[in-house]
Amino acid sequence: xxxxxxxxxRHFHEELDALQEILLSMAGxxxxxxxxxFKAAEENDPSVAQELREADEEIDDLETEVDERVAExxxxxxxxxxxxxxxxxxxxVSNDVERxxxxxxxxxxxxxxxxxxxxPPQVRELREMAVVTQxxxxxxxxxxxxxxxxxxxxxxxxxxxxxxxxxxxxxxMVSHMLEDPRNIGGGLEILLISQNIERIADLATNIAEDxxxxxxxxxxxxxxxxxxxxxxxxxDED
Amino acid sequence: xxxxxxxDTGGRAPALEAHGVSVFYGDKQAVKEIxxxxxxxxxxALIGPSGCGKSTLLRCFNRMNDLVPAARVEGRxxxxxxxxxxxxxxxVEVRRRIGMVFQKPNxxxxxxxxxxxxxxxxxxxxxxxxxxxxxxxxxxxxWDEVHDRLGESAYDLSGGQQQRLCIARTLAVKPEVVLMDExxxxxxxxxxxxxxxxxxxxxxxxxxxxxxxxxxxxxxISDYTAFLYMGELVEYGPTDRLFTNPAEERTEAxxxxxxx
Amino acid sequence: xxxxxxxxxxxxxxxxxxxxxxxxxAVVCGAATAVGVVALVVLLADVLVDGTGALNWSFLTSxxxxxxxxxxxxxxxxxxxxxLVLTALISFPISVAAAIYLEEYAPRNWITRLxxxxxxxxxxxxxxxxxxxxxxxxxxxxGLERSVISGALTLSILILPVIVMASQEAIRAVPSSIREAAxxxxxxxxxxxxxxVLPMAMPGIMTGTILALSRAVGETAPLxxxxxxxxxxxxxxxxxxxxxxxxxxxxxxxxxxxxxFHALAAAGILVLLALLLTMNAAAILLRNRYRTRR
Numbered sequence: 001x002x003x004x005x006x007x008x009x010r011h012f013h014e015e016l017d018a019l020q021e022i023l024l025s026m027a028g029x030x031x032x033x034x035x036x037x038f039k040a041a042e043e044n045d046p047s048v049a050q051e052l053r054e055a056d057e058e059i060d061d062l063e064t065e066v067d068e069r070v071a072e073x074x075x076x077x078x079x080x081x082x083x084x085x086x087x088x089x090x091x092x093v094s095n096d097v098e099r100x101x102x103x104x105x106x107x108x109x110x111x112x113x114x115x116x117x118x119x120p121p122q123v124r125e126l127r128e129m130a131v132v133t134q135x136x137x138x139x140x141x142x143x144x145x146x147x148x149x150x151x152x153x154x155x156x157x158x159x160x161x162x163x164x165x166x167x168x169x170x171x172x173m174v175s176h177m178l179e180d181p182r183n184i185g186g187g188l189e190i191l192l193i194s195q196n197i198e199r200i201a202d203l204a205t206n207i208a209e210d211x212x213x214x215x216x217x218x219x220x221x222x223x224x225x226x227x228x229x230x231x232x233x234x235x236d237e238d
Numbered sequence: 239x240x241x242x243x244x245x246d247t248g249g250r251a252p253a254l255e256a257h258g259v260s261v262f263y264g265d266k267q268a269v270k271e272i273x274x275x276x277x278x279x280x281x282x283a284l285i286g287p288s289g290c291g292k293s294t295l296l297r298c299f300n301r302m303n304d305l306v307p308a309a310r311v312e313g314r315x316x317x318x319x320x321x322x323x324x325x326x327x328x329x330v331e332v333r334r335r336i337g338m339v340f341q342k343p344n345x346x347x348x349x350x351x352x353x354x355x356x357x358x359x360x361x362x363x364x365x366x367x368x369x370x371x372x373x374x375x376x377x378x379x380x381w382d383e384v385h386d387r388l389g390e391s392a393y394d395l396s397g398g399q400q401q402r403l404c405i406a407r408t409l410a411v412k413p414e415v416v417l418m419d420e421x422x423x424x425x426x427x428x429x430x431x432x433x434x435x436x437x438x439x440x441x442x443x444x445x446x447x448x449x450x451x452x453x454x455x456x457x458x459i460s461d462y463t464a465f466l467y468m469g470e471l472v473e474y475g476p477t478d479r480l481f482t483n484p485a486e487e488r489t490e491a492x493x494x495x496x497x498x
Numbered sequence: 499x500x501x502x503x504x505x506x507x508x509x510x511x512x513x514x515x516x517x518x519x520x521x522x523x524a525v526v527c528g529a530a531t532a533v534g535v536v537a538l539v540v541l542l543a544d545v546l547v548d549g550t551g552a553l554n555w556s557f558l559t560s561x562x563x564x565x566x567x568x569x570x571x572x573x574x575x576x577x578x579x580x581x582l583v584l585t586a587l588i589s590f591p592i593s594v595a596a597a598i599y600l601e602e603y604a605p606r607n608w609i610t611r612l613x614x615x616x617x618x619x620x621x622x623x624x625x626x627x628x629x630x631x632x633x634x635x636x637x638x639x640x641g642l643e644r645s646v647i648s649g650a651l652t653l654s655i656l657i658l659p660v661i662v663m664a665s666q667e668a669i670r671a672v673p674s675s676i677r678e679a680a681x682x683x684x685x686x687x688x689x690x691x692x693x694x695v696l697p698m699a700m701p702g703i704m705t706g707t708i709l710a711l712s713r714a715v716g717e718t719a720p721l722x723x724x725x726x727x728x729x730x731x732x733x734x735x736x737x738x739x740x741x742x743x744x745x746x747x748x749x750x751x752x753x754x755x756x757x758x759f760h761a762l763a764a765a766g767i768l769v770l771l772a773l774l775l776t777m778n779a780a781a782i783l784l785r786n787r788y789r790t791r792r
Binding site: 300305307330332334335338340342344345346347356360361404407411 | 682689
Binding site: 010012013078079080081082083084085216217218 | 453454457481482483484489490493494495496
């Protein structure tokens with residue numbers, strides 16, 4: 001059987017391509033929101049929150065469309081094997097990307113609220129978290145496009161780094177807040193921002209795991225389970 | 239080399255085992271050295287594009303290929319540890335114990351009762367025929383529809399009913415294995431669905447091997463699926479595995495519709 | 499012609515030519531049919547005109563005689579019936595068995611093909627040849643002399659190829675799906691033949707047999723060779739008795755110079771036709787009955 005002489009693309013396969021296009025469009029918007037939220041945090045810019053909320057509505061609409069198309073493809077075409085895994089992965093990835101957008105909005109809102117408080121110190125860890133997380137998200141999405149399970153595995157491994165940074169940041173902010181009660185307002189917002197950043201990193205890891213399922217047809221090996229990520233970091237952790 | 243995933247026979251002896259089965263029509267080789275294990279009380283589906291040899295392979299299991307003068311079978315098919323193609327094996331007895339349902343319903347031009355009873359009669363059944371006919375028709379999910387008109391011609395039934403009648407008459411000889419060659423392909427969707435439900439019920443008491451060109455059907459009703467291509471076994475394994483994550487590229491291409 | 503007119507559904511001159519040609523063809527075929535029908539009608543009319551006068555009960559119950567007014571067809575009619583029954587009893591089982599063997603049991607090799615070819619050729623051999631065969635084998639060698647049984651045996655061999663071929667067709671017409679189903683249930687070849695193939699093929703076999711027999715009823719030449727005599731004043735009581743048959747009697751009367759005997763001959767033809775019609779009607783009835791049953 002000569003697969004290079006495969007028949008012309010079926011209508012169904014074009015639908016699959018269209019689905020991927022929508023996902024990538026969604027992902028692009030989400031990445032942009034994340035970048036702008038981080039920049040707002042960096043520059044203490046409160047105006048971004050409103051714009052991000054509007055952008056997030058677009059992302060939500062796209063997620064709805066992805067869900068509808070997934071249902072349609074499953075019902076009408078009974079996809080099998082790789083096609084099936086792609087459609088299922090598309091549903092999961094769109095869900096993850098939508099939540100990334102939400103977290104970006106949360107970050108922008110925290111920045112806006114910080115106006116009312118004593119400005120907290122610039123902490124190196126926060127910026128590092130932002131940089132690493134942005135890379136994770138970008139790499140996970142790239143792995144999805146390229147169907148690269150290896151790249152996806154590397155994203156998973158980076159998640160630890162973000163966790164550790166958050167824990168350091170936690171300790172720093174706690175001692176900062178203990179020094180002076182007036183620091184508490186700003187400190188809490190910083191902690192909230194760091195929590196959201198960590199959630200974005202978790203979602204990037206989820207996307208990476210979706211890619212591994214898509215490419216290899218089984219769940220990713222290792223100690224990591226989705227449950228670990230969903231539980232989220234508690235403020236009283238460690 | 240084909241990929242054969244672990245076939246769980248549940249610790250029991252398999253119903254049928256094919257070893258190196260090949261079928262030749264003159265010089266042309268239609269089936270190429272296939273090894274296949276059919277676990278007891280399971281449904282095994284044979285899928286593949288037209289002409290891939292799945293029906294020919296099926297017919298090796300009950301020696302129906304003997305009836306085709308041009309066909310030559312090599313290899314072994316073990317049933318209860320005995321090779322069906324040994325010289326001392328009577329093909330008539332084989333066919334009693336391994337029954338077959340065909341693609342186009344082919345009831346005899348007799349009454350419903352006589353159709354169901356025919357196989358049992360010619361095999362020397364001496365017991366209560368009424369009871370046997372009723373039991374077989376019930377097992378084939380046809381009793382309720384015909385119990386009051388058993389004397390009528392089988393040709394008065396609809397296509398789906400005729401096919402269930404053919405199943406009933408096969409069950410009446412009490413086989414262990416039932417081979418089905420595209421049993422629903424000549425039927426409408428509702429009748430097809432009833433046949434599929436029936437197969438699901440039947441596997442409690444029988445082992446079923448079904449040839450189908452309808453992938454979704456194989457996905458719906460079988461426990462194990464074998465993908466054949468041009469006479470070769472390409473991949474054989476649990477159905478859910480074959481359709482969600484096949485190991486062979488050719489299997490993937492076939493089930494996703496990128497070829498065939 | 500404008501675009502609109504060309505596109506309309508009205509007939510163009512080319513269409514009219516085609517229709518004319520089609521009708522012409524139908525007319526030619528009809529005329530050809532008419533030729534056959536007309537010839538038959540003329541023949542029948544001729545016979546009816548000549549024969550109805552002589553056709554009465556005494557005609558049917560009297561023996562042949564030198565005197566036309568006392569001559570009857572009784573001996574010939576009885577002889578024909580005896581021959582018919584005996585031939586049927588002999589030829590039917592042998593032919594059907596041969597057909598079953600050739601279709602179901604014989605291997606598909608050159609020997610079988612040779613036998614097939616042989617049988618087909620035998621069907622075309624002139625009947626007088628069978629007469630010579632019958633004379634040599636049955637009358638002389640078997641010592642059966644001029645008797646009903648010699649005649650029946652000769653005619654059996656004559657119509658054997660016809661029945662075999664018709665039976666083979668009928669057996670072949672049984673769908674292979676029925677056979678497959680029967681084999682699939684664990685039937686032996688004999689069980690398949692006896693319970694499925696034969697019952698389904700029987701209407702066709704019977705039709706073929708009756709048609710072959712109606713041919714046998716009209717045979718004259720071989721029976722003359724085997725010893726049917728023209729003048730007989732008794733009906734057969736046993737298979738070794740001498741006999742005569744309708745066609746022979748008719749020929750006998752036609753050969754006489756007197757007009758009265760010609761009328762008798764015509765009446766005899768009517769009786770023969772009636773016999774043949776009855777047999778054909780039986781064949782059609784049988785065929786229809788079995789067809790509706792399915």
